[in-house]
Amino acid sequence: MRHVKPTSILQKTARIALGIFMVVAGTAHLTFQRKGFRAQVPDWVPVPKDFTVVSSGYVEIALGLALLFWKRERIPMGMFLGIFYMLVFPGNIAQYKNHRSALGLDTDDKRRTRLFFQPVLILGALWSTGALAEIQRKLKSRQNLLSSNQ
Incomplete structure (x- = not known):
């Protein structure tokens, strides 16, 4: 098994914060914000909105706990x-397009602004766990392999 490079203190702190955020968000899906999260489920999803919200809540809790404890x-x-x-x-996107107010997003400007934070969350998840560095390492390794075969 290959040794994985440790992450920095800043990355570890961000990973822990993201883990806590996910556990809280998942808990909110199952309890006090359940109705609000239904507003985000697109109409084209083929299962009941409540099932989607509850399922994603469990996934969020599991991912959050994994970030915190499965180092x-x-x-x-x-x-x-x-x-x-x-x-x-x-x-x-569906919440923005359908003008659905929920979770404090009661204007199109707020809903649109939120769209720009999703890529930040994606990059934060990859960076804080060291996954971004691993992806870059693998891409560089493949690039080196391809250039050496030419």
Whole structure:
């Protein structure tokens, strides 16, 4: 097994903050913000909105706990979290397009501004876990392999 480069104190702090954020957000999906999160589920999702909200809440709690406690697998967890953020992004777009007020997003300007934070969350998940550095390392390795075969 290859040794994984440790992350910086700043990355570790960001990973812990993101883990706590995910556990709180997941808990909110299951409890006090459940109705608000339904407003983000696009109409084209083929399962009931409440099922989508509850399921994503459990996934968020699991990912948050993994970020906090499963340090050995932080890179795959960062990649999974980045993918999760990409998968829920259509919900943010649907909330904006359908002018649905929920979760404090009661104007189109607020809903549009939120759209710009999703890429920040994706990059934050990848950077804080060391997954971004691992992706860059693998891409560079492949590039070197391709150039040496030419």
